[in-house]
Amino acid sequence: MIINHPLLGPRDAQEFTYLGDASLIDRPDWQAPDAARTFYEYHYLRDNPAGEHRELWFHEQGDRSWLVVTRNTLTHEITKVELAREVARTRGRSA
Protein backbone atom coordinates (compact mmCIF):
# COMPACT_ATOMS: atom_id res chain seq x y z
CA MET A 1 0.00 0.00 0.00
CA ILE A 2 1.12 3.53 -0.75
CA ILE A 3 0.15 6.28 1.69
CA ASN A 4 0.08 9.75 0.13
CA HIS A 5 1.60 11.79 2.97
CA PRO A 6 0.24 15.38 2.92
CA LEU A 7 3.74 16.86 3.45
CA LEU A 8 6.10 14.26 1.98
CA GLY A 9 4.11 12.79 -0.87
CA PRO A 10 3.60 9.08 -1.63
CA ARG A 11 5.36 6.79 0.85
CA ASP A 12 5.38 3.00 1.23
CA ALA A 13 3.09 1.82 4.06
CA GLN A 14 6.07 -0.15 5.45
CA GLU A 15 7.51 3.12 6.77
CA PHE A 16 4.48 3.45 9.02
CA THR A 17 3.22 1.83 12.20
CA TYR A 18 -0.49 1.21 12.58
CA LEU A 19 -2.33 2.19 15.74
CA GLY A 20 -6.02 1.64 14.99
CA ASP A 21 -9.31 3.44 14.71
CA ALA A 22 -9.00 7.23 14.40
CA SER A 23 -11.63 7.56 17.13
CA LEU A 24 -8.67 7.10 19.51
CA ILE A 25 -8.13 10.86 19.04
CA ASP A 26 -11.33 11.44 21.01
CA ARG A 27 -9.99 10.64 24.46
CA PRO A 28 -12.79 10.99 27.03
CA ASP A 29 -12.74 13.40 29.97
CA TRP A 30 -11.09 11.57 32.88
CA GLN A 31 -12.91 13.74 35.42
CA ALA A 32 -16.41 13.02 34.13
CA PRO A 33 -18.64 11.05 36.52
CA ASP A 34 -19.01 8.21 33.99
CA ALA A 35 -15.29 8.17 33.15
CA ALA A 36 -14.83 4.46 33.99
CA ARG A 37 -17.51 3.51 31.48
CA THR A 38 -16.41 5.92 28.74
CA PHE A 39 -12.76 4.90 29.06
CA TYR A 40 -13.72 1.23 28.81
CA GLU A 41 -15.63 1.96 25.60
CA TYR A 42 -12.87 4.22 24.26
CA HIS A 43 -10.14 1.76 25.05
CA TYR A 44 -11.67 -1.59 24.09
CA LEU A 45 -14.79 -1.35 21.91
CA ARG A 46 -14.53 -0.85 18.16
CA ASP A 47 -16.96 -0.21 15.29
CA ASN A 48 -14.77 -2.45 13.10
CA PRO A 49 -16.51 -1.54 9.81
CA ALA A 50 -16.27 -3.43 6.51
CA GLY A 51 -15.75 -0.57 4.08
CA GLU A 52 -14.53 2.93 4.75
CA HIS A 53 -12.41 3.17 7.90
CA ARG A 54 -10.53 6.14 9.36
CA GLU A 55 -7.40 5.03 11.13
CA LEU A 56 -4.18 6.30 12.67
CA TRP A 57 -0.81 5.62 11.06
CA PHE A 58 2.51 6.78 12.57
CA HIS A 59 5.31 7.69 10.16
CA GLU A 60 7.87 6.01 12.36
CA GLN A 61 10.61 5.68 9.75
CA GLY A 62 9.91 9.12 8.30
CA ASP A 63 9.00 12.47 9.80
CA ARG A 64 7.35 10.84 12.87
CA SER A 65 4.05 12.53 12.16
CA TRP A 66 0.70 10.92 12.92
CA LEU A 67 -1.72 10.63 10.02
CA VAL A 68 -5.44 9.96 9.76
CA VAL A 69 -5.82 7.65 6.75
CA THR A 70 -9.23 6.92 5.24
CA ARG A 71 -8.99 3.42 3.80
CA ASN A 72 -11.45 0.85 2.55
CA THR A 73 -11.04 -2.33 4.61
CA LEU A 74 -12.54 -4.45 1.81
CA THR A 75 -10.27 -3.23 -1.00
CA HIS A 76 -7.27 -1.58 0.78
CA GLU A 77 -8.02 1.56 -1.31
CA ILE A 78 -6.88 4.77 0.39
CA THR A 79 -9.08 7.79 -0.42
CA LYS A 80 -7.87 10.46 2.00
CA VAL A 81 -4.79 11.21 4.11
CA GLU A 82 -4.75 14.01 6.70
CA LEU A 83 -2.33 15.10 9.40
CA ALA A 84 -3.74 13.83 12.69
CA ARG A 85 -2.69 17.16 14.23
CA GLU A 86 -5.04 19.02 11.89
CA VAL A 87 -7.87 16.57 12.55
CA ALA A 88 -7.39 16.94 16.30
CA ARG A 89 -7.32 20.74 16.00
CA THR A 90 -10.58 20.90 14.08
CA ARG A 91 -12.14 18.80 16.86
CA GLY A 92 -10.74 21.17 19.49
CA ARG A 93 -8.32 18.56 20.89
CA SER A 94 -5.07 20.42 20.32
CA ALA A 95 -3.62 23.91 20.42
Add this chain to the structure above:
Amino acid sequence: MRYSGFKVIKEALTGHKGWTPAWRDPAPQADYDIVIIGGGGHGLATAYYLAKQFGGKRIAVLEKGWIGGGNVGRNTTIIRSNYLLDGNEPFYEFSLKLWEGLEQDFNFNAMISQRGILNLIHTDAQRDAFIRRGNAMMLNGADAELLSVAQIRARYPFMNFDNARFPIKGGLAQHRGGTVRHDAVAWGYARGADARGVDIIQNCEVTGFRIENGICKGVETSRGFIGASKVGCAVAGSSGRLMAKAGMRLPIESHVLQAFVSEGLKPVMPGVVTFGAGHFYCSQSDKGGLVFGGDIDGYNSYAQRGNLPVVEDVVESGMALFPMLGRVRLLRMWGGIMDMSMDGSPIIDRTHIGGLYFNGGWCYGGFKATPASGWCFAHLLARDEPHPVATAYRFDRFEKGRMIDEKGMGAQPNLH
Protein backbone atom coordinates in the same frame (compact mmCIF):
# COMPACT_ATOMS: atom_id res chain seq x y z
CA MET B 1 -23.62 -45.03 7.83
CA ARG B 2 -20.51 -45.90 9.83
CA TYR B 3 -17.11 -45.85 8.18
CA SER B 4 -14.81 -48.80 8.79
CA GLY B 5 -12.06 -50.76 7.10
CA PHE B 6 -14.58 -53.51 6.34
CA LYS B 7 -16.93 -50.97 4.69
CA VAL B 8 -14.13 -49.57 2.52
CA ILE B 9 -13.16 -53.05 1.29
CA LYS B 10 -16.79 -53.99 0.68
CA GLU B 11 -17.41 -50.85 -1.35
CA ALA B 12 -14.18 -51.33 -3.28
CA LEU B 13 -15.40 -54.77 -4.36
CA THR B 14 -18.91 -53.63 -5.29
CA GLY B 15 -18.15 -50.55 -7.38
CA HIS B 16 -18.52 -47.92 -4.66
CA LYS B 17 -22.30 -47.82 -5.11
CA GLY B 18 -23.17 -47.90 -1.40
CA TRP B 19 -21.77 -44.54 -0.30
CA THR B 20 -24.38 -41.95 0.67
CA PRO B 21 -24.06 -38.19 1.28
CA ALA B 22 -22.45 -37.52 4.65
CA TRP B 23 -25.11 -34.97 5.60
CA ARG B 24 -28.60 -33.94 4.41
CA ASP B 25 -29.53 -30.67 2.73
CA PRO B 26 -32.71 -29.76 4.64
CA ALA B 27 -34.93 -26.73 4.09
CA PRO B 28 -35.04 -24.40 7.11
CA GLN B 29 -37.94 -24.94 9.51
CA ALA B 30 -39.97 -22.03 10.90
CA ASP B 31 -38.32 -22.20 14.30
CA TYR B 32 -35.74 -24.08 16.35
CA ASP B 33 -34.71 -24.40 19.97
CA ILE B 34 -31.17 -23.32 19.14
CA VAL B 35 -29.84 -21.67 15.99
CA ILE B 36 -26.08 -21.46 15.50
CA ILE B 37 -24.82 -18.90 13.00
CA GLY B 38 -21.67 -20.02 11.21
CA GLY B 39 -20.99 -23.43 9.65
CA GLY B 40 -17.27 -23.47 10.31
CA GLY B 41 -15.36 -25.65 12.72
CA HIS B 42 -16.61 -23.94 15.87
CA GLY B 43 -20.26 -23.69 14.78
CA LEU B 44 -20.43 -27.32 13.66
CA ALA B 45 -18.59 -28.55 16.76
CA THR B 46 -21.07 -26.61 18.90
CA ALA B 47 -24.01 -28.25 17.13
CA TYR B 48 -22.38 -31.68 17.39
CA TYR B 49 -21.76 -31.47 21.14
CA LEU B 50 -25.17 -29.88 21.75
CA ALA B 51 -26.83 -32.83 20.07
CA LYS B 52 -24.53 -35.52 21.41
CA GLN B 53 -23.48 -34.34 24.85
CA PHE B 54 -26.11 -31.94 26.07
CA GLY B 55 -29.29 -33.54 24.73
CA GLY B 56 -30.26 -30.63 22.48
CA LYS B 57 -33.42 -31.20 20.46
CA ARG B 58 -34.17 -28.96 17.48
CA ILE B 59 -30.91 -27.39 16.37
CA ALA B 60 -29.92 -25.65 13.13
CA VAL B 61 -26.59 -24.40 11.82
CA LEU B 62 -26.90 -21.52 9.35
CA GLU B 63 -24.03 -20.98 6.94
CA LYS B 64 -23.75 -18.10 4.49
CA GLY B 65 -21.74 -20.11 1.94
CA TRP B 66 -20.74 -23.75 2.25
CA ILE B 67 -19.67 -25.40 5.49
CA GLY B 68 -15.99 -25.29 6.28
CA GLY B 69 -15.42 -22.62 3.63
CA GLY B 70 -14.29 -19.88 5.99
CA ASN B 71 -11.36 -19.71 8.34
CA VAL B 72 -11.31 -23.44 9.08
CA GLY B 73 -10.60 -23.92 5.38
CA ARG B 74 -7.60 -21.60 5.30
CA ASN B 75 -5.51 -22.08 8.42
CA THR B 76 -2.23 -23.83 9.13
CA THR B 77 -3.82 -26.83 10.92
CA ILE B 78 -1.67 -26.82 14.05
CA ILE B 79 -2.92 -28.20 17.36
CA ARG B 80 -1.16 -27.60 20.67
CA SER B 81 -1.79 -26.58 24.26
CA ASN B 82 1.45 -24.77 25.13
CA TYR B 83 -0.03 -21.80 26.98
CA LEU B 84 1.06 -20.10 30.16
CA LEU B 85 -1.87 -18.36 31.82
CA ASP B 86 -4.47 -19.97 34.07
CA GLY B 87 -7.33 -18.65 31.95
CA ASN B 88 -5.95 -20.37 28.85
CA GLU B 89 -3.95 -23.50 29.64
CA PRO B 90 -6.77 -25.68 31.07
CA PHE B 91 -8.99 -24.75 28.12
CA TYR B 92 -6.43 -25.62 25.44
CA GLU B 93 -5.39 -28.79 27.25
CA PHE B 94 -9.08 -29.81 27.33
CA SER B 95 -9.12 -29.12 23.60
CA LEU B 96 -6.02 -31.23 22.93
CA LYS B 97 -7.53 -34.13 24.90
CA LEU B 98 -10.67 -33.89 22.76
CA TRP B 99 -8.52 -33.86 19.59
CA GLU B 100 -6.84 -37.07 20.78
CA GLY B 101 -10.15 -38.92 20.88
CA LEU B 102 -11.91 -37.07 18.08
CA GLU B 103 -11.66 -39.54 15.21
CA GLN B 104 -13.03 -42.40 17.30
CA ASP B 105 -15.70 -40.09 18.67
CA PHE B 106 -17.11 -38.90 15.36
CA ASN B 107 -16.03 -41.93 13.25
CA PHE B 108 -14.27 -39.82 10.64
CA ASN B 109 -10.63 -39.72 9.59
CA ALA B 110 -9.41 -36.20 10.41
CA MET B 111 -5.76 -37.24 9.90
CA ILE B 112 -4.79 -36.14 13.39
CA SER B 113 -1.02 -36.42 13.58
CA GLN B 114 0.70 -35.81 16.90
CA ARG B 115 4.06 -35.06 15.32
CA GLY B 116 5.04 -32.63 18.09
CA ILE B 117 5.57 -28.91 18.25
CA LEU B 118 8.87 -27.24 19.10
CA ASN B 119 9.23 -23.60 20.21
CA LEU B 120 12.82 -22.53 19.70
CA ILE B 121 14.83 -20.60 22.29
CA HIS B 122 17.27 -17.91 21.13
CA THR B 123 18.15 -16.01 24.32
CA ASP B 124 18.66 -16.77 28.00
CA ALA B 125 15.60 -14.68 28.89
CA GLN B 126 13.52 -16.68 26.45
CA ARG B 127 14.78 -19.90 28.07
CA ASP B 128 13.60 -18.65 31.47
CA ALA B 129 10.20 -17.74 30.00
CA PHE B 130 9.84 -21.12 28.30
CA ILE B 131 10.86 -23.03 31.44
CA ARG B 132 8.15 -21.14 33.28
CA ARG B 133 5.66 -21.88 30.54
CA GLY B 134 6.60 -25.56 30.48
CA ASN B 135 6.04 -25.75 34.24
CA ALA B 136 2.67 -24.03 33.89
CA MET B 137 1.73 -26.56 31.22
CA MET B 138 2.72 -29.53 33.38
CA LEU B 139 0.84 -28.11 36.37
CA ASN B 140 -2.26 -28.18 34.17
CA GLY B 141 -1.72 -31.77 33.08
CA ALA B 142 -0.16 -31.05 29.69
CA ASP B 143 3.18 -32.42 28.51
CA ALA B 144 6.26 -30.28 28.02
CA GLU B 145 9.95 -31.02 27.62
CA LEU B 146 12.91 -28.68 27.45
CA LEU B 147 15.22 -29.83 24.68
CA SER B 148 18.94 -29.18 24.40
CA VAL B 149 20.61 -28.00 21.21
CA ALA B 150 22.01 -31.50 20.68
CA GLN B 151 18.56 -33.04 20.90
CA ILE B 152 17.18 -30.53 18.41
CA ARG B 153 20.12 -31.04 16.04
CA ALA B 154 19.36 -34.74 15.93
CA ARG B 155 15.80 -34.09 14.82
CA TYR B 156 16.20 -30.94 12.71
CA PRO B 157 19.80 -31.01 11.40
CA PHE B 158 19.05 -28.49 8.63
CA MET B 159 18.22 -25.52 10.86
CA ASN B 160 20.55 -22.53 11.13
CA PHE B 161 21.81 -23.11 14.67
CA ASP B 162 24.59 -20.53 14.59
CA ASN B 163 22.71 -17.55 13.19
CA ALA B 164 24.61 -14.49 14.47
CA ARG B 165 21.48 -12.69 15.65
CA PHE B 166 19.26 -15.59 16.63
CA PRO B 167 21.39 -18.61 17.62
CA ILE B 168 19.30 -21.60 18.64
CA LYS B 169 19.91 -22.27 22.33
CA GLY B 170 17.30 -24.93 22.94
CA GLY B 171 13.59 -25.44 22.64
CA LEU B 172 10.38 -26.20 24.47
CA ALA B 173 8.68 -29.23 22.95
CA GLN B 174 5.14 -30.45 23.34
CA HIS B 175 5.16 -33.93 21.84
CA ARG B 176 1.37 -34.24 21.87
CA GLY B 177 0.98 -31.20 19.62
CA GLY B 178 0.74 -31.68 15.90
CA THR B 179 -1.44 -31.15 12.83
CA VAL B 180 -4.91 -32.11 11.63
CA ARG B 181 -6.65 -32.21 8.25
CA HIS B 182 -8.73 -29.05 8.70
CA ASP B 183 -11.49 -29.74 6.14
CA ALA B 184 -12.09 -33.15 7.68
CA VAL B 185 -12.73 -31.50 11.04
CA ALA B 186 -15.65 -29.52 9.57
CA TRP B 187 -16.91 -32.54 7.63
CA GLY B 188 -16.62 -34.93 10.57
CA TYR B 189 -18.51 -32.61 12.89
CA ALA B 190 -21.14 -31.88 10.21
CA ARG B 191 -21.70 -35.57 9.61
CA GLY B 192 -21.92 -36.33 13.32
CA ALA B 193 -24.30 -33.43 13.99
CA ASP B 194 -26.48 -34.29 11.01
CA ALA B 195 -26.76 -37.91 12.12
CA ARG B 196 -28.11 -36.63 15.44
CA GLY B 197 -30.81 -34.52 13.80
CA VAL B 198 -29.12 -31.13 13.43
CA ASP B 199 -30.27 -29.22 10.33
CA ILE B 200 -27.21 -27.88 8.50
CA ILE B 201 -28.51 -25.15 6.22
CA GLN B 202 -26.03 -23.86 3.68
CA ASN B 203 -26.36 -20.80 1.45
CA CYS B 204 -28.37 -19.12 4.18
CA GLU B 205 -26.98 -15.74 5.15
CA VAL B 206 -28.12 -14.08 8.37
CA THR B 207 -29.09 -10.51 7.51
CA GLY B 208 -30.39 -9.37 10.90
CA PHE B 209 -31.74 -10.26 14.32
CA ARG B 210 -35.32 -9.93 15.50
CA ILE B 211 -34.99 -8.42 18.96
CA GLU B 212 -38.09 -7.53 20.98
CA ASN B 213 -37.86 -5.96 24.45
CA GLY B 214 -34.21 -6.96 24.73
CA ILE B 215 -34.91 -10.60 23.87
CA CYS B 216 -33.70 -12.22 20.65
CA LYS B 217 -36.60 -14.04 18.96
CA GLY B 218 -34.74 -15.32 15.93
CA VAL B 219 -32.81 -14.29 12.86
CA GLU B 220 -33.68 -12.77 9.51
CA THR B 221 -31.97 -14.68 6.74
CA SER B 222 -31.70 -14.74 2.97
CA ARG B 223 -34.14 -17.68 3.19
CA GLY B 224 -36.69 -15.97 5.42
CA PHE B 225 -37.20 -15.50 9.15
CA ILE B 226 -36.09 -18.36 11.38
CA GLY B 227 -37.33 -18.27 14.95
CA ALA B 228 -35.18 -19.53 17.81
CA SER B 229 -35.26 -19.64 21.60
CA LYS B 230 -31.50 -19.21 21.61
CA VAL B 231 -29.12 -17.90 18.97
CA GLY B 232 -25.38 -18.56 19.12
CA CYS B 233 -22.94 -16.67 16.89
CA ALA B 234 -19.72 -18.40 15.84
CA VAL B 235 -18.66 -16.61 12.67
CA ALA B 236 -14.91 -16.07 13.20
CA GLY B 237 -13.64 -13.02 11.29
CA SER B 238 -17.16 -11.71 10.61
CA SER B 239 -18.05 -11.26 14.31
CA GLY B 240 -17.82 -7.48 14.16
CA ARG B 241 -20.07 -7.21 11.13
CA LEU B 242 -22.65 -9.71 12.41
CA MET B 243 -22.93 -8.40 15.96
CA ALA B 244 -23.25 -4.85 14.63
CA LYS B 245 -26.60 -6.05 13.21
CA ALA B 246 -27.65 -6.71 16.82
CA GLY B 247 -26.45 -3.22 17.78
CA MET B 248 -23.33 -4.43 19.59
CA ARG B 249 -19.80 -3.08 19.51
CA LEU B 250 -17.20 -5.71 20.35
CA PRO B 251 -13.69 -5.55 21.81
CA ILE B 252 -12.55 -6.91 18.45
CA GLU B 253 -10.85 -5.68 15.27
CA SER B 254 -10.74 -7.74 12.08
CA HIS B 255 -7.28 -8.26 10.59
CA VAL B 256 -5.95 -10.41 7.76
CA LEU B 257 -3.50 -13.25 8.41
CA GLN B 258 -1.62 -14.79 5.51
CA ALA B 259 -0.41 -18.35 5.24
CA PHE B 260 1.75 -20.05 2.67
CA VAL B 261 2.41 -23.46 1.19
CA SER B 262 5.39 -24.57 -0.84
CA GLU B 263 5.61 -27.10 -3.64
CA GLY B 264 5.46 -30.72 -2.50
CA LEU B 265 8.70 -32.09 -1.08
CA LYS B 266 9.81 -35.44 0.24
CA PRO B 267 9.47 -35.72 4.03
CA VAL B 268 11.89 -33.25 5.61
CA MET B 269 10.09 -31.59 8.56
CA PRO B 270 9.23 -34.17 11.22
CA GLY B 271 7.12 -31.82 13.34
CA VAL B 272 5.94 -28.27 13.81
CA VAL B 273 8.66 -25.68 14.49
CA THR B 274 8.14 -22.13 15.68
CA PHE B 275 10.84 -19.46 15.49
CA GLY B 276 10.43 -17.48 18.69
CA ALA B 277 12.58 -14.57 17.62
CA GLY B 278 10.81 -13.64 14.44
CA HIS B 279 7.35 -15.17 14.71
CA PHE B 280 7.44 -17.84 12.06
CA TYR B 281 5.99 -21.33 12.18
CA CYS B 282 6.29 -24.22 9.79
CA SER B 283 5.16 -27.80 9.36
CA GLN B 284 4.97 -30.20 6.45
CA SER B 285 1.61 -31.36 5.20
CA ASP B 286 0.85 -34.97 4.39
CA LYS B 287 1.00 -34.03 0.70
CA GLY B 288 4.57 -32.75 1.21
CA GLY B 289 4.10 -28.99 1.04
CA LEU B 290 5.78 -26.89 3.70
CA VAL B 291 2.95 -24.95 5.38
CA PHE B 292 4.08 -21.79 7.10
CA GLY B 293 3.03 -18.38 8.31
CA GLY B 294 3.95 -15.49 10.56
CA ASP B 295 2.46 -12.24 11.75
CA ILE B 296 -0.86 -10.74 10.77
CA ASP B 297 -0.78 -7.84 8.32
CA GLY B 298 -1.59 -5.61 11.28
CA TYR B 299 -4.31 -3.24 10.13
CA ASN B 300 -8.08 -3.61 9.94
CA SER B 301 -9.05 -5.62 6.88
CA TYR B 302 -11.85 -7.69 5.45
CA ALA B 303 -10.04 -8.06 2.11
CA GLN B 304 -9.18 -11.79 2.49
CA ARG B 305 -5.89 -11.06 0.80
CA GLY B 306 -2.70 -9.67 2.23
CA ASN B 307 0.02 -7.32 1.12
CA LEU B 308 3.58 -7.98 0.01
CA PRO B 309 5.51 -6.54 3.02
CA VAL B 310 4.26 -9.34 5.29
CA VAL B 311 5.11 -11.94 2.66
CA GLU B 312 8.67 -10.63 2.67
CA ASP B 313 8.76 -10.53 6.47
CA VAL B 314 7.57 -14.13 6.83
CA VAL B 315 9.95 -15.43 4.18
CA GLU B 316 12.87 -13.56 5.76
CA SER B 317 12.11 -15.21 9.10
CA GLY B 318 11.84 -18.55 7.35
CA MET B 319 15.17 -18.08 5.63
CA ALA B 320 16.84 -17.10 8.92
CA LEU B 321 15.68 -20.39 10.43
CA PHE B 322 15.78 -22.77 7.44
CA PRO B 323 18.28 -21.56 4.82
CA MET B 324 17.14 -24.45 2.61
CA LEU B 325 13.85 -22.65 2.17
CA GLY B 326 15.54 -20.42 -0.41
CA ARG B 327 15.58 -23.33 -2.88
CA VAL B 328 11.89 -24.10 -2.45
CA ARG B 329 9.22 -22.59 -4.68
CA LEU B 330 6.16 -21.06 -3.08
CA LEU B 331 3.05 -22.75 -4.42
CA ARG B 332 0.42 -20.40 -3.05
CA MET B 333 -0.51 -17.97 -0.30
CA TRP B 334 -3.86 -16.99 1.12
CA GLY B 335 -5.37 -14.62 3.65
CA GLY B 336 -8.09 -15.19 6.20
CA ILE B 337 -9.88 -12.64 8.35
CA MET B 338 -9.23 -12.93 12.08
CA ASP B 339 -11.16 -11.55 15.01
CA MET B 340 -8.31 -9.87 16.85
CA SER B 341 -9.54 -9.30 20.40
CA MET B 342 -8.10 -6.64 22.63
CA ASP B 343 -6.07 -9.02 24.82
CA GLY B 344 -5.48 -11.79 22.30
CA SER B 345 -7.86 -14.22 24.04
CA PRO B 346 -11.29 -15.43 22.95
CA ILE B 347 -14.80 -14.70 24.18
CA ILE B 348 -17.46 -17.34 24.92
CA ASP B 349 -20.29 -15.60 26.70
CA ARG B 350 -23.88 -14.44 26.84
CA THR B 351 -24.56 -10.99 25.49
CA HIS B 352 -26.70 -8.34 27.19
CA ILE B 353 -29.47 -9.35 24.75
CA GLY B 354 -31.55 -12.24 26.09
CA GLY B 355 -31.18 -15.47 24.11
CA LEU B 356 -28.18 -14.19 22.15
CA TYR B 357 -24.82 -15.87 22.74
CA PHE B 358 -21.41 -15.13 21.33
CA ASN B 359 -18.33 -17.18 20.50
CA GLY B 360 -15.48 -15.29 18.84
CA GLY B 361 -12.31 -13.28 19.20
CA TRP B 362 -10.10 -16.30 18.54
CA CYS B 363 -7.39 -14.13 17.05
CA TYR B 364 -5.38 -16.51 14.91
CA GLY B 365 -5.51 -19.44 17.31
CA GLY B 366 -9.02 -20.67 16.67
CA PHE B 367 -8.27 -23.93 14.92
CA LYS B 368 -6.62 -25.77 17.81
CA ALA B 369 -9.50 -24.65 20.03
CA THR B 370 -12.23 -26.10 17.79
CA PRO B 371 -13.32 -29.10 19.94
CA ALA B 372 -13.16 -27.27 23.28
CA SER B 373 -14.76 -24.15 21.81
CA GLY B 374 -17.66 -26.22 20.49
CA TRP B 375 -17.99 -28.13 23.75
CA CYS B 376 -17.89 -25.03 25.97
CA PHE B 377 -20.22 -23.02 23.73
CA ALA B 378 -22.66 -25.96 23.70
CA HIS B 379 -22.41 -26.08 27.50
CA LEU B 380 -23.21 -22.37 27.71
CA LEU B 381 -26.12 -22.61 25.25
CA ALA B 382 -27.60 -25.68 26.94
CA ARG B 383 -27.14 -24.74 30.60
CA ASP B 384 -26.78 -20.94 30.57
CA GLU B 385 -23.59 -21.13 32.57
CA PRO B 386 -19.97 -21.19 31.41
CA HIS B 387 -18.05 -24.45 31.27
CA PRO B 388 -15.44 -24.66 34.09
CA VAL B 389 -12.48 -24.34 31.68
CA ALA B 390 -13.99 -21.32 29.88
CA THR B 391 -15.08 -19.20 32.83
CA ALA B 392 -12.44 -16.59 32.10
CA TYR B 393 -13.62 -15.96 28.52
CA ARG B 394 -16.21 -13.34 29.43
CA PHE B 395 -17.08 -10.01 27.84
CA ASP B 396 -16.74 -8.13 31.12
CA ARG B 397 -13.08 -9.05 31.66
CA PHE B 398 -11.97 -5.86 29.88
CA GLU B 399 -14.16 -3.65 32.03
CA LYS B 400 -13.08 -5.43 35.20
CA GLY B 401 -9.38 -5.52 34.35
CA ARG B 402 -9.17 -9.32 34.23
CA MET B 403 -7.65 -9.55 30.78
CA ILE B 404 -5.98 -12.79 29.67
CA ASP B 405 -3.08 -11.10 27.95
CA GLU B 406 -0.91 -14.09 27.00
CA LYS B 407 1.52 -11.97 24.98
CA GLY B 408 1.54 -8.96 27.31
CA MET B 409 0.70 -6.57 24.48
CA GLY B 410 -2.19 -4.73 26.14
CA ALA B 411 -5.15 -3.49 24.19
CA GLN B 412 -3.30 -3.60 20.85
CA PRO B 413 -5.09 -6.18 18.69
CA ASN B 414 -2.62 -5.80 15.82
CA LEU B 415 0.23 -6.97 18.09
CA HIS B 416 -1.31 -10.21 19.32
